Amino acid sequence: MLDNAWLIPLIPALSFLVILFFGKRLPKKGAEVGIAALGAAFVLSLLVALDWIGEHVPRHAVHKHTTWFELGGIDFGAGIHVDGLTVMMLVVVTFISLMVHVYSTGYMHGDRRYTYFFAALSLFTAAMLLLVVSDNTLQLMIGWELVGLCSFMLIGHWWEEGVNSGAAIKAFITTRTGDIGLMTGIIVLFFAAGRTFDIEVLNREALTGGIGHGTLLVGASLLFLGVMGKSAQFPLHVWLPDAMAGPTPVSALIHAATMVVAGVYLIARLYGVFFAGFSIEAGGINLVAIIGAITVIIAALLAFVQDDVKKVLAYSTVSQLGYMVMALGVGAWTAAVFHLFTHAFFKALLFLGSGSLIHAVHSNNMSEMGGLRKFMPTTFWTFMVGSVALAGIFPLAGFWSKDEILLGAAENGFPLMLVVGLAGAFMTAAYMTRACYLIFAGEYRGHGHPHESPPSMAWTLRILAVPAVLAGLLNAPGILLFNGWVEFEVEGVEHFLHHHDFDPVLAVGSLGIAVLGIAVASAYYFRGALNGLSERLPFLQVGHRILVHKYYLDDLFLAIVRGIQYPIARAAYWVNQNVLDGVVNGVGKGAQRTAQVVYDVIDQRMIDGVVNGTGLSAEEGGSILRHLQTGRVQHYAALLFGAVAVLAMGLVVLT
Amino acid sequence: MYLNQFLLLAAVLFCLGVYGVLSRKNAVLVLMSIELMLNAVNINLIAFGAFRDNVIGQVFSLFVITIAAAEVGVGLAIVLLIFRNRADIDLDKLAQMKG
Amino acid sequence: MVAQNVVFGILAVVMVAAAFRLVTTQNVVRAALFLAIVLAGAAGLYILLAAEFVAWVQVLVYIGAVVVLLLFGVMLTRAPIGRDADLDNDQRLLGALVALFLLGALGAVLLDAFGAQKVGDITIRRTAEVSDSIFGDFVVPFEVASILLLSALVGAVALARRD
Numbered sequence: 001m002l003d004n005a006w007l008i009p010l011i012p013a014l015s016f017l018v019i020l021f022f023g024k025r026l027p028k029k030g031a032e033v034g035i036a037a038l039g040a041a042f043v044l045s046l047l048v049a050l051d052w053i054g055e056h057v058p059r060h061a062v063h064k065h066t067t068w069f070e071l072g073g074i075d076f077g078a079g080i081h082v083d084g085l086t087v088m089m090l091v092v093v094t095f096i097s098l099m100v101h102v103y104s105t106g107y108m109h110g111d112r113r114y115t116y117f118f119a120a121l122s123l124f125t126a127a128m129l130l131l132v133v134s135d136n137t138l139q140l141m142i143g144w145e146l147v148g149l150c151s152f153m154l155i156g157h158w159w160e161e162g163v164n165s166g167a168a169i170k171a172f173i174t175t176r177t178g179d180i181g182l183m184t185g186i187i188v189l190f191f192a193a194g195r196t197f198d199i200e201v202l203n204r205e206a207l208t209g210g211i212g213h214g215t216l217l218v219g220a221s222l223l224f225l226g227v228m229g230k231s232a233q234f235p236l237h238v239w240l241p242d243a244m245a246g247p248t249p250v251s252a253l254i255h256a257a258t259m260v261v262a263g264v265y266l267i268a269r270l271y272g273v274f275f276a277g278f279s280i281e282a283g284g285i286n287l288v289a290i291i292g293a294i295t296v297i298i299a300a301l302l303a304f305v306q307d308d309v310k311k312v313l314a315y316s317t318v319s320q321l322g323y324m325v326m327a328l329g330v331g332a333w334t335a336a337v338f339h340l341f342t343h344a345f346f347k348a349l350l351f352l353g354s355g356s357l358i359h360a361v362h363s364n365n366m367s368e369m370g371g372l373r374k375f376m377p378t379t380f381w382t383f384m385v386g387s388v389a390l391a392g393i394f395p396l397a398g399f400w401s402k403d404e405i406l407l408g409a410a411e412n413g414f415p416l417m418l419v420v421g422l423a424g425a426f427m428t429a430a431y432m433t434r435a436c437y438l439i440f441a442g443e444y445r446g447h448g449h450p451h452e453s454p455p456s457m458a459w460t461l462r463i464l465a466v467p468a469v470l471a472g473l474l475n476a477p478g479i480l481l482f483n484g485w486v487e488f489e490v491e492g493v494e495h496f497l498h499h500h501d502f503d504p505v506l507a508v509g510s511l512g513i514a515v516l517g518i519a520v521a522s523a524y525y526f527r528g529a530l531n532g533l534s535e536r537l538p539f540l541q542v543g544h545r546i547l548v549h550k551y552y553l554d555d556l557f558l559a560i561v562r563g564i565q566y567p568i569a570r571a572a573y574w575v576n577q578n579v580l581d582g583v584v585n586g587v588g589k590g591a592q593r594t595a596q597v598v599y600d601v602i603d604q605r606m607i608d609g610v611v612n613g614t615g616l617s618a619e620e621g622g623s624i625l626r627h628l629q630t631g632r633v634q635h636y637a638a639l640l641f642g643a644v645a646v647l648a649m650g651l652v653v654l655t
Numbered sequence: 656m657y658l659n660q661f662l663l664l665a666a667v668l669f670c671l672g673v674y675g676v677l678s679r680k681n682a683v684l685v686l687m688s689i690e691l692m693l694n695a696v697n698i699n700l701i702a703f704g705a706f707r708d709n710v711i712g713q714v715f716s717l718f719v720i721t722i723a724a725a726e727v728g729v730g731l732a733i734v735l736l737i738f739r740n741r742a743d744i745d746l747d748k749l750a751q752m753k754g
Numbered sequence: 755m756v757a758q759n760v761v762f763g764i765l766a767v768v769m770v771a772a773a774f775r776l777v778t779t780q781n782v783v784r785a786a787l788f789l790a791i792v793l794a795g796a797a798g799l800y801i802l803l804a805a806e807f808v809a810w811v812q813v814l815v816y817i818g819a820v821v822v823l824l825l826f827g828v829m830l831t832r833a834p835i836g837r838d839a840d841l842d843n844d845q846r847l848l849g850a851l852v853a854l855f856l857l858g859a860l861g862a863v864l865l866d867a868f869g870a871q872k873v874g875d876i877t878i879r880r881t882a883e884v885s886d887s888i889f890g891d892f893v894v895p896f897e898v899a900s901i902l903l904l905s906a907l908v909g910a911v912a913l914a915r916r917d
Contacts, residue, residue: 631753634685634746638677638848645856652863656758656873661799662864664766668773668792670857675777677849678842683827684782687789690820691773694796697812705803705876710887713805713879717888720808720815721899725906727820731827732913738831747843 001044001051002062005082008048008090009129011041012097016122023115028105030115034122035101041129042094045087052087053485059084061489063200065135074195081135081199084486085268085337089132092344093258097125099460100253103352106456107249107359117157121253124150128258132265136197137186140266144182144230147259148175154254155246167245174239178229182266185222189273192219203272203490213276220277223266224288231263232318233325234295238553240318241302244310244364248355251310256317256351257344264324268337271328271488280331283413289329293420295322298551300427304434305547308364309354312435316390317347319424323405330417332408333488333497338475339405341482342397346389346468349461353383356457357439360450366438368446375450380440382461387436389468391429392514394507397472399514403507404475411500422513429517437525477502661702668695682734682744686727693723761802769795780841782828790821803873807881 015037023030052059065079080086101121108117124147131143149172156168190197192215193205205211211219227233232240243255254260267274267288278286299318306312320343327336356379361369373380389396392403402425409417444450452458475482488497546552628639668691675688697716704712738744772791779785793816800809888896 629753631750632747633749634677634679634843634845634849638845638852641673641677641856642848642852645852645859648859648863649855652859652866656762658871658873659864659868660762660766661803661873662868663861664769664799666857666860666864667770670853670860671770671773671777673856674849674853677852678846679777680843681782681841683824683831684785684841686827687785687824688777690789690816690824691776691792694793694816697808698796698799701800701803701805701808702873704805706871706873708874708877710879710883713808713884714887714892716805716808717811717884718892718895718899720811721903724815724820725903727823728910729906729913731823732910734827735830735914744831 001047002055002082003064005044005048005062005086005090005133006064006080008041008044008094009126009133011037011044012122012126012129016119016126019115019119019122023119030118031101031105034118035098035105037122038094038098038101038125041125042091042098045090045094048082049087049091052082052084057484058489060491061086061200063135065198075197076138077136078139079135080133082133083489085265085488086133088337088341088486089265090129092341093125093128093132096257096344096348097121097253099348099352099464100249103252103355103457103460104247104249106454107355108247109454111247113157117154117247120150120153120157121249124154124254124259128262131262135199137189137199137202137270138197140199140269141182141186144226144262144266145179147254147262148172148179148230151175151243151254151259154250155243157247157250158245164245167239167242171239171243174236175229178226178236181222181225181229183226185219185224185226188215188219188222192216199269200491202270206272206276207490211276213279216273216277220274221287223270223273224291227263227266227325228291229263230266231260231321231325232295233263233291233322234298235553237295237299237318238550238557241306241311241314241550244308244314248310248351248358251314252348252351252355255314256347260317260321261324261340261344264321264328264336264340267325267328268333268340268488271333272490274328275331278329280329280412285414285416286329289326289414289417292322292324292326292329293417295319296326296420296424297322297427300424300431302547302550303427303431305544307367309357309366309369309435309439310351310364312366312431313347313350313354316350316428316431319428320347320390323402323421323424326417326421327405327408330405330409330414331412331497332405334475334483334486334499335401335404335408337486338482339401341474342389342401342468342471345464345471346386346397349382349464349468350386350390352457352461352464353379353386356453356461357383359453359457360448361446362448363446366435369439369444370442370446371440371444372450373440375444376452378452378458378461382465383439384436385465385468387432389472391432391518392425392510393429394511395472395476396469397467399507399511400472400475403510406506406510407500407503410503410506411498422510425510426513426517429514430521433518433521434525437521441525658702658706661698665695665698665702668692668698680745680747682737682746683731685746686730686734689730690723690727693719758802762799765795765798765802769799782841783825786821786825786828789824790817793817793821804876804878807879807884 012034015033019030019033023033026032061081061083063079063081065077067075067077069076101118104117104121108114111117127143127146127150129143131140131147134140134143152168152172155171156165159165159168186197189202189211192211193202194210196202206216229236240255240260244251246255274288275281278288280286280288296319299315299322303312303315303319306315320339324336324339324343327333327339356376357369357372358364360372360376360379363369385396389398392398402421406418406421406425409415409421453461483499487495489495549555628635672688672690672692672695675691676685679685679688697719700712700716700719702712704710704716734744737749741748769792772788772795776785776788776792779788793812797809797812797817800806800812
C-alpha cells in the first residue's frame with residue numbers, strides 16, 4: 001500500500017470533478033460523493049499507516065518518482081515520498097476532512113451553493129494530500145498554491161456580502177506575499193543543490209555540507225517567508241482572523257487543522273535545510289524560533305479582547321502555530337510534529353463546536369450567548385473537552401505535546417523560548433476559560449431559542465472528542481510510539497536530533513502554570529474579584545486599546561499599500577497610456593501615412609503609369625501598324641518577298 | 656554547259672516574275688507573272704535532274720505543270736467572279752480588307 | 755559542246771527579253787504573247803537538257819491550254835485592248851527593289867554553291883522511264899494530282915457558273 005499512496009490524493013480529486021459536473025443531479029446534491037471519497041481516502045490512509053508501522057525498524061521512506069518531461073537537463077516530474085511524517089499527515093487530513101464533510105451536511109443544509117461547497121472541499125483535500133505526499137519542491141508548491149486558492153474560494157463562499165469577499169482577498173494576498181519567498185527559496189535551493197527539486201537530495205546536501213552556509217541561510221529564510229504567510233506567523237498573521245468570515249466547517253478544516261499547518265509541514269519536511277541554514281544546533285536564538293515566539297505571545301494577547309467566538313479560536317490557532325514553529329526553531333522536531341497532530345483534533349473539535357453554537361444562536365458573538373450549558377449539553381461537553389485539551393491539562397492531548405515542546409526548548413539551549421512557552425501556556429488557559437465562561441455560564445443574553453444541533457453535527461463532535469482526549473497518549477513517556485513512527489530521517493545522514501527523556505519537574509511546572517491561568521481567569525470572570533480591572537487602570541486601558549486595534553498592523557499594511565503601491569500603479573498606468581500606447585499609436589499612424597504615400601506615389605503614378613503605359617503603347621503601336629493593312633494583296637506580297645530576301649541574305653551571310 | 660547558267664537564268668526569270676506580281680494592276684497579268692515564276696522553277700528542276708542524272712527532276716516538273724494548270728483555271732474563275740461583281744479587276748481597287 | 759552553248763545563249767536572251775516585256779508592257783494581249791514566247795523557250799531548254807517528254811507536255815499544256823485560258827480570261831473580263839491603259843500600280847519601285855534584292859541573294863547563293871560545276875554528259879531519258887517512275891515510285895502523288903485536277907475543275911465550274 002505504501003507504494004500506492006498516490007491514490008490517496010487522487011480520490012478526492014476525482015470526487016471534485018464528479019461533484020462539479022454531476023453534483024446537482026444527485027439525490028444528496030454531491031455530499032454523498034464527497035463523503036464516500038473521503039471515507040475511502042481515510043481508509044486507505046489507515047492502511048498506509050498500518051503498512052508503515054508494520055515495517056521493520058529502521059524504516060526507510062518510500063520514494064518514487066516519475067518524470068513528466070525533461071527540459072534543458074532539468075527533470076520535471078511527480079512523485080511520492082512516504083515516511084512517518086507523511087503517514088501522520090495523511091491520517092490527520094483525511095480524518096478531519098471526513099468529519100467536516102459529515103458536519104457540513106448538517107451545517108450547510110439549504111445553503112445557496114451547497115454542491116459547490118462540497119466540490120471545493122474535495123478539491124482542497126486533494127490539494128492538501130498532494131502537498132503532503134510530494135517528493136519534490138515543485139509539486140509541493142503546486143499543492144501549496146492550490147490550497148491557497150481553495151482557501152480563497154471557501155472563505156468567500158458567501159461573497160455577496162462585501163466583508164466575506166474582502167476577507168478572501170486579504171487572505172489570498174497576504175499568503176501570496178509570503179509565496180514570493182517560497183518560490184524564490186525553491187529556486188535558490190534548486191541551483192544550490194545542483195539543479196534538483198528533490199526533497200531528499202536537498203536535505204542531504206544541506207546536512208552534509210554540499211551547500212554553502214550563506215546560500216542555505218538565504219534559501220531557508222526565503223522559504224520561511226512563505227511559511228510566515230501560510231501559517232500565519234507575525235507579521236503576516238493578519239489574514240487568519242478575518243478568514244473567519246467563511247463558513248465554520250471551512251474554518252475547522254482549513255484554518256485550524258490542515259492548510260495553516262502546511263507551513264509547519266514545509267519546515268518539518270525540509271528540516272535539513274532549516275537546521276543547517278539557521279544553525280539550530282547552536283542554540284540561543286534564530287529567526288524561526290523568534291518569530292514563532294513572538295507569534296505565540298501577540299496572538300494569545302489578542303484572544304483576550306475578542307467578542308466573536310471564532311476569532312478567539314482563530315487567534316488561538318495563530319498562537320498554537322507559533323508554538324509549532326518555535327518548536328521547530330529550537331530543534332524539537334518530533335515535538336512540533338506531535339503538537340501539530342494533537343492540535344488538529346482538538347482545534348477542529350473546538351471550531352465545529354463553535355459552529356454548533358453559531359447554528360443555534362444565529363450569531364458569532366459571545367455577547368449574545370451565555371448559559372448555553374442548559375440548552376446544548378453535547379456541544380457543552382465536547383467544547384469543554386477541547387478547551388481543556390488546548391489548555392494543556394493532564395492527561396488530555398495538549399498536555400503531552402506542549403510539554404514536549406517546552407522540554408525541547410529547555411534541553412536544547414533556548415531559555416528565552418522556554419519562558420515564552422510557559423507564558424503562552426498561561427495565556428492559553430486563561431483566554432479559553434474566558435471564552436467558556438462567556439458562552440456557557442451565566443444567563444442567556446440573546447434573543448432566539450437555542451437548541452442542540454442535528455445528529456450529523458452532534459455525532460461529529462462526539463467522535464472528535466475521542467482523539468482529543470486520547471491522542472496525546474501515543475507519545476506518553478513509557479509508550480513513546482509516536483517517536484518511533486515519526487522521525488526525521490535522511491538517507492545517508494546520521495541521526496542528529498535528540499530525544500530527551502521525560503522531565504517530571506517541567507511537566508508539573510507547566511501543568512501548574514496552566515492551572516494558574518485557569519484560576520486567574522476564573523477569578524476574573526466567575527467570581528468577579530478582578531472584574532473591571534482593565535477599566536480602572538489607565539495602563540491596562542492603553543494596552544486594551546492596542547489589542548483591540550490589533551497592534552495597528554492592519555493600518556500599517558494599508559498605509560504601505562496606499563503609500564507605495566498606489567503611486568507605483570499610477571506611474572505604471574501613466575507609462576502605459578502615454579508611452580506604450582503612444583508607441584503603438586505612433587506605429588499605427590506611421591503605417592497609415594506610409595500607406596498613403598505608397599498609394600499616391602507608387603500605386604497611382606508608378607504602377608498605374610506602367611500599366612496604362614503598356615496599354616497606351618499597345619494602342620499607339622496598333623494604330624501605327626494599322627497602316628500596313630492596306631487591304632491590297634500586292635503590298636502584302638511585296639512585304640513577303642522582301643522578308644524572304646532579307647532572311648535569305650541573313651542566312652547566307654551567317655553561314 | 657555549266658549548271659549555273661541554267662540556274663541563273665531561272666533566277667532571273669523568277670525575279671522578273673516577282674516584279675510582275677508586285678507591280679501589275681490587272682489580275683490576269685498577275686496570273687501570267689505567276690506562270691512565269693512557275694516556269695522558272697521547272698527549269699531549275701530539269702537542270703538539276705540532268706545534273707544529277709536522275710529522272711525525278713522530270714517527274715516533279717510534270718507535277719508542277721499539272722498543278723500550275725489547275726491553279727490558273729481556278730484563279731481565272733475567281734477573277735471572273737470578281738469581274739461579275741465589280742465590273743473591274745483592278746487590284747488597287749480591291750482593298751476592302753483595309754485595316 | 756559549242757552548239758549547245760550557242761543554242762542556250764540564244765534561248766536565254768530571247769526568254770529574258772520576252773519576260774521583261776511581259777512585265778512591262780501596257781498591252782494585255784501582247785503580254786500573253788510574250789508569255790507564250792517564254793514558255794516556248796522553256797520547252798527548247800528542256801529539249802536541250804534531254805527532257806523531251808516534259809518539253810512536249812510543256813508545249814501542249816502550257817502554250818496550248820494555259821495561254822489560251824489566259825486569253826479567254828482577258829476577253830471575259832473586258833480588259834482594255836490597246837495601249838493607253840495603265841497597267842502598273844504605284845508599287846513599281848518597291849517591287850523592282852525587292853526583285854533585284856532577291857536576284858542578288860539568289861545569285862550570290864548559286865554562285866557560291868555550285869561554282870563552276872558542269873552538267874556533264876546527260877543520259878537521254880525515254881518516256882518509258884519517266885512513266886515507270888511516275889506509275890511506280892510516285893503513283894500516290896499522281897493520284898493526288900489527278901484528284902486535285904478534278905477538284906479544280908469542279909471548283910472552277912462552280913465558281914464561274916452563272917445562276
